[in-house]
Amino acid sequence: MxxxxxxxxxxxxxxxxxxxxxxxPAQDNLGAVEVPVADNSAAARDDVLVEALDALLVRLTGQPDIVGSAVAERLRGRVSDTVNGFSYRSVEVDDGDQAERETRLRVRFSRAAVRNALARDGVAVWPPSPPTVLVWLGAQRDGERFIAGSDRGEALLDALEAAARPLGIRPVAPLMDLQDRRNLGFADIAGGFVEPVRAASERYGADAVLMGRLQQGAGREDEVRWTLLPGDGEPVQRWRTRAASLEAVMAAGARGLAERLRQSLAYVxxxxxxxxxxxxxxxxxxxxxxxxxxxxxxxxxxxxxxxxxxxxxxxxxxxxxxxxxxxxxxxxxxxxxxxxxxxxxxxxxx
The missing domain is CATH 3.30.70 (Alpha-Beta Plaits)
Structure with missing residues (x-):
């Protein structure tokens, strides 16, 4: 044998x-970006190629302000040189009033070419595989207290994922099965207790662990107290975000997460x-x-x-x-x- x-x-x-x-190799789609386009014409395609490239630059670096850099300007000047292919598809978009059809352009960039251009300019990038972050989100809303995951708090996790994905971060929700419920409670998240959270997270093997306690503060604003447990021996980091809407507070949290994760995971x-x-x-x-x-x-x-x-x-x-x-x-x-x-x-x- x-x-x-x-x-x-x-x-x-x-x-x-x-x-x-x-x-x-299965992650080839990481070089693909999809953007709305007016129609299938070459002129309309050229109009949005730069927008797609900017989205890829942010995804590779976790830095929204990368689009204002000199290397981004140079890449935009020869954007067609970094394109491996493209395709169109029509999707249904519901804006809350009525559903409409929208044409989208899917651009497949050469990630290697873009990453190498960033490296030669001294810009730090994420590892080839997007960093995964396990998210323990304790919520205190409308008289309820719970840890988001499984069948509860889906909207909260969706809002965080929608903000984190464009920054090149892949949030992972806990299963919240019997093992998770036995190992961790709302009080652990609310109190910011690191050790029980670290122990409960071992089974997931994520690159980093993020704790957050969401509650409505004064003026009915949403407030989240965040705690990041990065890997690689980096120290625990804490910060707060506050905003008038769930989407805004999660977007601010995702930006703070990217800034702090870059310290341990991004590299030139x-x-x-x-x-x-x-x-x-x-x-x-x-x-x-x-x-x-x-x-x-x-x-x-x-x-x-x-x-x-x-x-x-x-x-x-x-x-x-x-x-x-x-x-x-x-x-x-x-x-x-x-x-x-x-x-x-x-x-x-x-």
Whole structure:
């Protein structure tokens, strides 16, 4: 059985070298942007290409003001050079009064070309896979207290996601199943208690954890007290947002989240990924585990390519192409809950 597994892993290694170019190939749609367009004409398309490019720049960096930078201006001047393709679709839009049909242009940009242009200008970007943030949102509204998730508070989470997605952040809602309800209560969120939240979050494996307590303040404004538990050994950060509407308070919270996440996750990439880092992982006893480890390593900050170099028993030695200092990769490995340090490498936790 062991020999069969080693042969299978060796085959997988050869295939991985061929197919694992930029990390997480299934995420190709991250370079696609959809914008409303007047019609299918070339003139109308040219009018909105710059708008689509600006949206991609914000998504890659988490910085709304990137659109006013010199590199953004240069990219807009040759926007067609960064376009890989486009398509149209018609969608139904309901503005509350009546439903209408709207034409949208889906533009597929070369993410590599845009990211490299940003890197050469010294602009920090998100990792290739969007940062995931587990959101524990405690709400106190209309006499009710609850943690949003499952079948409660969907509108609250939707408002936060709508604000965070354009900034390149992927919010994740907790399941709020029996395990979550047993491990965490509203009082933990309301009190800003970090340790029980951190413990309850381990099962999700997100890049960071966000707590928020939503309540209506004076003047019936919505107010949220936020607490960010970033990874990579960064300190806990707290801030507040207040606004007259749910959408506005969540938008302000998403901007604050992006600013703080950038401190630990964004980096100025090496466009050529000339630096390399080697890591050994034990506990790889199946092709499924091999693929899972490859995907996990590819999600680490600064990793642009993952190549298996050697198989021995249940251990695989990986060679990582990195665009950041090796120290950042080492810290990300140490903080990953599914990789247990062994002294000379790591063990994969199934």
């Amino acid at each position: 062991l020999n069969v597994l080693r042969i299978s892993l060796a085959f997988a290694m050869g295939m991985t070298v061929l197919v694992m170019a930029p990390v997480v 990439a090496d466009p050529d990924s000339r630096r390399q880092f080697t890591v050994s992982v034990d506990g790889i006893d199946s092709l499924a585990a091999h693929q899972a480890v490859a995907a996990r390593l590819g999600e680490l900050v600064g990793v642009t390519r993952v190549i298996p170099a050697e198989v021995g028993g249940d251990r695989v030695r990986w060679r990582l192409a990195i665009g950041v200092d090796a120290g950042r990769v080492e810290r990300a490995l140490a903080a990953d809950p599914r990789l247990q340090p062994t002294g000379d490498g790591y063990r994969w936790r199934q």
